[in-house]
Amino acid sequence: MAAAFSSDGEAALRRELHPAAAAAAAAPRVDLERFYEMDRAIAFVREGEFRKVALQFPDELLTDAAAVAALMEEATGSEMFVLGDTTYGSCCVDEVAAEHASAEAVLHYGPACLSPCRKLPVLHIFGQQPLDVGCCAEAFRELYPERQSRVVVLSDVVYAHAMGELEQQLCPEYPNIIFSRLVCGDPPDPVLPEEECRFGRRFLVEAPGGLQDYAMFYVGAEGLTLTSFMLTWNRCPFSSFDPTMNCGRHETLNVNRALMRRLYLVERARDARVVGILVGTLGVAGYLALLQHLRELLHRAGKRSYTLAVGKPNPAKLANFLEVDVFVLVACAQNSLLDSSDFYRPIVTPYELELACNPARKWTGNYLTDFRDLLPGACAHMELPPVVPAAEAIPDISLITGEMRATHLCDPPASQLPPSTAVACRDQTWALAEISPAASFLESRSWQGLEQQLGQTPISKAVQGRRGIAIAYEDEGCEQP
Numbered sequence: 001m002a003a004a005f006s007s008d009g010e011a012a013l014r015r016e017l018h019p020a021a022a023a024a025a026a027a028p029r030v031d032l033e034r035f036y037e038m039d040r041a042i043a044f045v046r047e048g049e050f051r052k053v054a055l056q057f058p059d060e061l062l063t064d065a066a067a068v069a070a071l072m073e074e075a076t077g078s079e080m081f082v083l084g085d086t087t088y089g090s091c092c093v094d095e096v097a098a099e100h101a102s103a104e105a106v107l108h109y110g111p112a113c114l115s116p117c118r119k120l121p122v123l124h125i126f127g128q129q130p131l132d133v134g135c136c137a138e139a140f141r142e143l144y145p146e147r148q149s150r151v152v153v154l155s156d157v158v159y160a161h162a163m164g165e166l167e168q169q170l171c172p173e174y175p176n177i178i179f180s181r182l183v184c185g186d187p188p189d190p191v192l193p194e195e196e197c198r199f200g201r202r203f204l205v206e207a208p209g210g211l212q213d214y215a216m217f218y219v220g221a222e223g224l225t226l227t228s229f230m231l232t233w234n235r236c237p238f239s240s241f242d243p244t245m246n247c248g249r250h251e252t253l254n255v256n257r258a259l260m261r262r263l264y265l266v267e268r269a270r271d272a273r274v275v276g277i278l279v280g281t282l283g284v285a286g287y288l289a290l291l292q293h294l295r296e297l298l299h300r301a302g303k304r305s306y307t308l309a310v311g312k313p314n315p316a317k318l319a320n321f322l323e324v325d326v327f328v329l330v331a332c333a334q335n336s337l338l339d340s341s342d343f344y345r346p347i348v349t350p351y352e353l354e355l356a357c358n359p360a361r362k363w364t365g366n367y368l369t370d371f372r373d374l375l376p377g378a379c380a381h382m383e384l385p386p387v388v389p390a391a392e393a394i395p396d397i398s399l400i401t402g403e404m405r406a407t408h409l410c411d412p413p414a415s416q417l418p419p420s421t422a423v424a425c426r427d428q429t430w431a432l433a434e435i436s437p438a439a440s441f442l443e444s445r446s447w448q449g450l451e452q453q454l455g456q457t458p459i460s461k462a463v464q465g466r467r468g469i470a471i472a473y474e475d476e477g478c479e480q481p
Contacts, residue, residue, distance in 0.1 A: 032064060032067055032068060032071065033071070034128065035127055035128055036064070036068055036109065036125055036127065037125050037128070038068075038071060038072070038075070040123070040125070041072065041107055041123060041125060042072065042075045042076055044105070044107070044123045045072070045076045045078055045105070045107075046076060048104075048105055048121060050078055050104040050105040050121075051078050051079060051104060052078065052079045052081065052101065052102055052103045052104050053072070053076075053078055053079070053080055053081070053103055053104065053105050053106070053107060054080075054081045054082075054083050054094075054097070054098035054101055054103035054105070054106045054107070055068065055069055055072070055080055055081065055082050055083065055106075055107050055109065056083040056086065056090075056093065056094055056097075056098070056106060056107065056108045056109060057082065057083070057084065057109050057110065058090040058109070058110040058111065059090070060110070061109055061110050061127065062084055065082045065084065066082070068109075069082055072107075081098075081101040081103060083097045083098065083101075085097075087282060087311060087312075088280055088281055088282070088311070088312060088331065088335070089113075089280070089281075089312075089331065089332065089334070089335040090110065090111075091111055091112050091113040091332065091334050091335065092112075092113060092115060092281055092283055092284060092331075092332050092335070093106055093108050093112075093115075093117050093120075093122050093283050094106075094283060095117060095118065095119055095120055095282065095283040096282045096283065098120055099119070099120075103120065104120070104121075105120055105121045105122070105123070106120050106121070106122045106123075107122075107123050107125060108122055108123070108124050108125065109125050109126075109127060110126065110127055110158070111126065111156065111157055111158060111225075112124050112126065112157055112184075112200075113199070113200070113332040113333060113334040113335070114157070114182065114183065114184050114199065114200025115200075115281075115283075115284040115285070115332045115333065116284070116285040117283050117284070117285060118283065118284075118285045122184070124157070124184050126157040126158045126160060126161075127158050128158070128161045128162075129158040129159055129243065130243070131159045131162040131219070131243045132243065132246055133162055133165045133166050133169065134169075135246045136166055136219060136241050136243070136248075137166060137169045137170055139241045139246075139247065139248030140170060140217060140241070140248065141173075142248065143217070143248050143249075143250065144174070144215070144217075144239075147173055147174055147175075148174075148175070148176060149174065149176065149177075149215065150176045150177075150178075150207055150213055150214045150215065151174065151176070151177050151178070151214060151215045151216070151217050152177075152178045152179075152180060152203055152211075152214050152215070152216050152217070152236075153166070153167075153170075153177065153178065153179045153180065153217050153219070154180050154201055154216060154217070154218045154219070154229060155180075155218065155219035155220055156218075156219065156220030156221070156225060157182065157200075158220075159219050159220060159243060160182050163179055163219070166179075166219075167179045176206075176207075178203050178204065178205075178206075178214070179203070180201040180202060180203040181201070181202050181203065182200055182201065182202075183197065183200050183201070183202045184200065192204070194206070196211060198232060198333075198370065199225075199228065199229070199232075199333055199334070199370070211233065211235075211236065212235040212236060214236055215236060215237045215238070215239065216229065216230075216233060216236045216237070216238045216239070217238075217239050217240070217241070218238060218239070218240040218241070218251075219240070219241050219243065220240070220241075220242070220243070221242050221243070221244055222240070222242070224334055224335070224337065225334060226238075226240060226251070227253070227258075227337060228333060228334060228337055228369050230251065230253055230255055230258075231255065231258060231259065231262075231337065231367045231369065232366075232367055232368070232369055234255045234259065234365070234367060235365065237250070237251075238250075238251040238253075239251060259367065262348075262349075262352060262367070263363070265326075265340075265346050265347075265348045265352055266348070266352045266355045266356045267356075267398070267399050267400050268325075268326055268346045268348075268400065269326050269328075269346075269348050269352060269353055269355075269356035269357070270356040270357075270396075270398065270405065271325070271398050271400060271401060271405065272303060272326040272356075273303055273304065273325055274303065274304045274305075274306070274323055274324050274325050275298050275303050275304070275305045275306075275324065275325065275326055275327070275328060275353070276305070276306050276307075276308050276318075276321055276324040276326075276327045276328070276345075277291060277294055277295070277305055277306065277307045277308065277327075277328055277330065278308055278310065278313055278318075278327050278328065278329045278330065278331075278347070279291070279307065279308065279309040279330055280313070280329045280330050280331030280332075280335060280336075281330065281331050281332055281335075284331075284332050284372075285372070286371070286372045286375055287330055287371075289375050289376075290330055290350060290371050290372075290374065290375060291307060291330060293374070293375065293376075294328060294330070294350060294353065295307070297353070297354065297357050297358060297384070298353075298357065300357075300384060301357040303357070306321070306324065308321065308327075313327075313329070313338070313343075313347075315342050315343050315344065318343055318344065318345065319344050321345075322344070324345055325345065326345055326346050326347075326348060327340075327343075327345055327346070327347045327348070328347070328348050328349070328350060328352075328353045329347050329348070329349065330350060330371060333369040333370040333371075334369075336349045336350075336369050336371070337349065337369060349369065349371075350371040350374055351367070351368040351369070351371070351373075351374060354374060354382070358382055358384060358385075359385055360382045360383065360384065360385045361382045366380075368380055
């Protein structure tokens with residue numbers, strides 16, 4: 001699961017390109033126009049009178065990028081820029097890269113998390129992946145033979161174009177079936193109390209018992225999207241239809257075990273003293289407000305925090321911050337559930353950090369993956385409770401280490417820095433160690449970085465070095481199989 005969000009680049013370096021095969025596999029022009037909904041994209045650019053437009057493609061669709069850009073420039077007269085490598089996950093709109101090209105709008109192609117953006121106008125074009133509607137309907141009938149079954153139909157965005165036809169086949173037979181609708185960005189209309197609007201899907205719940213009276217039927221391949229759905233709506237049984245295999249099944253993911261794993265990470269967050277806040281998005285609306293909220297929460301909980309912007313996280317990058325006990329990932333709802341089993345330190349979601357540090361928030365069985373639900377004014381926002389004196393606080397024991405820990409909130413001091421006179425009368429190294437846990441950790445390490453050795457290194461003339469890339473320098477030769 002970690003590889004879906006991060007990569008060490010080895011696959012890209014070892015990838016072999018075959019221009020002839022790529023040209024043979026390229027779709028004809030008429031297929032490009034249908035698959036990428038060229039008419040809708042052209043109308044979007046013309047109506048907005050955009051002169052510079054960024055086209056964002058995932059890796060699997062990059063082979064069509066040049067042809068699509070040429071068609072768009074020919075039809076609109078506007079300048080097109082192809083964004084081939086995203087700053088974070090490809091499902092998010094990369095507004096940072098688009099602004100580097102001075103783009104006025106973004107056309108986002110391929111799978112998307114449908115998170116609202118902050119600055120630029122965006123049009124999502126998912127790509128109309130093929131779906132055998134008849135086979136999908138037949139699989140649904142086998143999974144739900146009872147015609148009065150209450151079922152909510154969800155789909156991956158790349159199959160949304162076929163949901164209308166599937167609805168026409170199933171609705172006459174199943175009167176209690178509900179099809180979700182895609183919502184790109186913020187909902188245009190207020191969400192009613194009996195409505196669900198999550199992950200860019202919106203549907204009306206009509207059962208007296210609410211959503212827990214429904215089963216979920218997902219059209220799409222197994223992946224992060226389905227996992228996020230199952231954890232969020234963990235009280236509903238799930239089944240799915242994989243269009244690539246044309247087969248349906250009852251999902252067997254042990255949701256309770258997955259939630260137990262996430263609650264274990266909550267305990268790790270309670271034990272942590274230093275927390276690293278990983279910035280996993282720069283385009284989702286509200287991420288700056290959440291960063292400020294997490295800093296205040298950690299400060300009130302008596303924990304140190306560092307904000308880290310490292311691009312796509314991977315184990316090698318985060319291993320450089322050994323003084324950090326746990327990381328919290330600020331990302332879109334689809335990428336927030338990062339499997340941290342390959343990392344040296346656990347990675348939690350903002351909701352899990354709130355469970356660990358905010359005494360007012362209790363586990364209710366409802367799991368939240370969208371960090372916007374935690375912000376002030378949102379449906380799941382919890383105010384921090386009043387400060388409890390340390391003498392009156394209820395002691396708490398860690399379930400992992402068995403040690404006592406503080407769970408009460410502290411008064412935010414006026415300043416975290418000691419008085420200037422206290423700094424002046426101490427050794428400079430120890431003054432920094434007292435202020436910063438990172439400096440204290442660095443002081444205890446045997447290797448503290450490259451030594452400058454000023455004036456001790458002899459000066460030598462520049463010589464020609466090795467040529468090539470690290471995976472295969474020219475003087476290394478080629479190994480014969």
